[in-house]
Amino acid sequence: MQIIAKVFEFEISEQELERECAKVSLAEREKCLEGALKRLIDRCLLLYKAMESGIKISDTEYENAIWELLDEEDPLKLWSTSLEQLTPQEMEKLLKQRLMINKYINSIFPQNIPITNAKIKEFYDEQKEYFLKPEQVRCSHILIRNDNEEAKAKAEQIRREIHNADDFTYFCQKYSDCPSNNVCGDLGWFPRGKMIPEIEEVAFSLKVGEISQPFLSPYGYHILMKTGQSEKEYIPFExxxxxxxxxxxxxxxxxxxxxxxxELRKQYASHIV
Incomplete structure (x- = not known):
């Protein structure tokens, strides 16, 4: 096992470095390795400070951490490509080290850093474009699958018999080939760019309550009824x-x-080799 760096008594192996970049493309590999080495050195420095501070992880803390991982993650993903070569003992050691580091970080930084309302409002104003809700529409549709003349004729005949929203609901439940027929064809709210182009174009051109003529998409013939529209707006600060x-x-x-x-890298530079 080749050692590529050492921080105090902690050795960083080439194998560890490779694990950090296991899922990175060849094009990004060199950049990843450079960043990974820096992260591993930082991790060793924090672990050293945790041990120096007398921080330990009890069996109960370790077991709780395992259960939290199992609750939050797909258990199969715990043994991902980057970690699959670790033994259970190595996995336990790695997890306990990370728990020690987290415990150390929480011990030196307050859990609740005071942030004034003025600071929050300033952040909101500076980043306001990120809080812009785009224009959205809500529509229901009737789908007649297939793109042949028979499907087209069926869609046209249905449209001729639709005169209002109640008619639309009736024919949707009776004839629509889309699973949404059990919710009256409701497609929900959507902004531009989230729906197939054929539906988007018609949806944004209709007025609320208006029902389209049949039109074709890769899924078949649609009849669209627009049920709502919201203009773009900023999410309120509150x-x-x-x-x-x-x-x-x-x-x-x-x-x-x-x-x-x-500060740690500067203070302990002579211990990083």
Missing amino acids: DIKDSLYARLQQIEKEYKLLRHLA
């Missing part, structure tokens, strides 16, 4: 203030951690 507060707290923690790591 609606997302709490989530922005949580995001800003996370940003502050990440910034403090980066500063802390820079």
